[in-house]
Amino acid sequence: MIEENVRKLLEEIPEKNQFGEKVTLVAAVKTRSAEEINRAIAAGITDIGDNHAQEFREKYDAICGNPTRHFIGHLQTNKIKYLLGKTDLYQSIDRYALAEELSAKSERAGIISNILLQINIGDEESKGGFSLGEAEEAYSRIKSLPALKIVGLMAMLPETDDDGLLRSLAREMRALYDRLRAIDENFKHLSMGMSGDWRLCVECGSNMIRLGTAIFGPRNYDLK
Ligand SMILES: *Cc1c(COP(=O)(O)O)cnc(C)c1O
Numbered sequence: 066m067i068e069e070n071v072r073k074l075l076e077e078i079p080e081k082n083q084f085g086e087k088v089t090l091v092a093a094v095k096t097r098s099a100e101e102i103n104r105a106i107a108a109g110i111t112d113i114g115d116n117h118a119q120e121f122r123e124k125y126d127a128i129c130g131n132p133t134r135h136f137i138g139h140l141q142t143n144k145i146k147y148l149l150g151k152t153d154l155y156q157s158i159d160r161y162a163l164a165e166e167l168s169a170k171s172e173r174a175g176i177i178s179n180i181l182l183q184i185n186i187g188d189e190e191s192k193g194g195f196s197l198g199e200a201e202e203a204y205s206r207i208k209s210l211p212a213l214k215i216v217g218l219m220a221m222l223p224e225t226d227d228d229g230l231l232r233s234l235a236r237e238m239r240a241l242y243d244r245l246r247a248i249d250e251n252f253k254h255l256s257m258g259m260s261g262d263w264r265l266c267v268e269c270g271s272n273m274i275r276l277g278t279a280i281f282g283p284r285n286y287d288l289k
Contacts, residue, residue, distance in 0.1 A: 093277035217254030238269035
């Protein structure tokens with residue numbers, strides 16, 4: 066099942082988007098066992114993304130094949146210590162306090178941490194992230210922190226069947242990404258797209274998608 070899903074996805078996901086950028090598939094592994102994650106990796110998954118620092122920590126040593134590690138969930142500052150130096154890309158930098166603390170801890174550890182700024186493109190109460198309106202100011206302020214490298218943006222589109230709305234939001238994200246990429250050569254990831262909307266997101270210029278259900282099937286939070 067997992068193997069078949071990965072095979073089909075790797076076949077279907079275009080190698081490059083309309084901008085000629087490689088499209089990276091990140092497996093969203095929340096609630097999945099190390100065994101399931103290892104099966105996905107054996108089937109061709111190269112990047113995995115965790116939502117919970119605790120889960121990341123518990124499963125870390127049981128994951129085979131040395132995948133690229135992403136953190137994609139809401140991160141409390143007191144949990145940074147579990148991820149520091151083990152996370153290749155922090156995708157969910159959604160507030161100043163988190164950026165400042167991650168920079169301070171990275172600096173003390175003598176490392177630079179790669180981050181994406183999370184943008185709340187749908188202006189949803191339930192989601193973290195900087196608003197579209199404050200994104201450029203957030204970029205400038207966080208850019209000045211010494212031990213972070215901003216390499217792009219992350220967004221989650223709202224849950225709606227309105228394809229027109231989703232497309233216009235996805236295009237606004239791409240436009241913001243292009244404005245910042247024009248002034249920052251480190252920009253290379255626009256992470257946008259989950260199991261339900263990844264095709265639309267890639268069509269609108271995403272170059273990194275985060276899929277859980279499409280790889281592993283429905284989540285069962287009780288069995289975690
Ligand atoms: C869970 C999660 C995903 C994957 O969601 P699916 O709908 O299962 O593909 C992607 N991004 C984030 C931030 C998530 O928390």
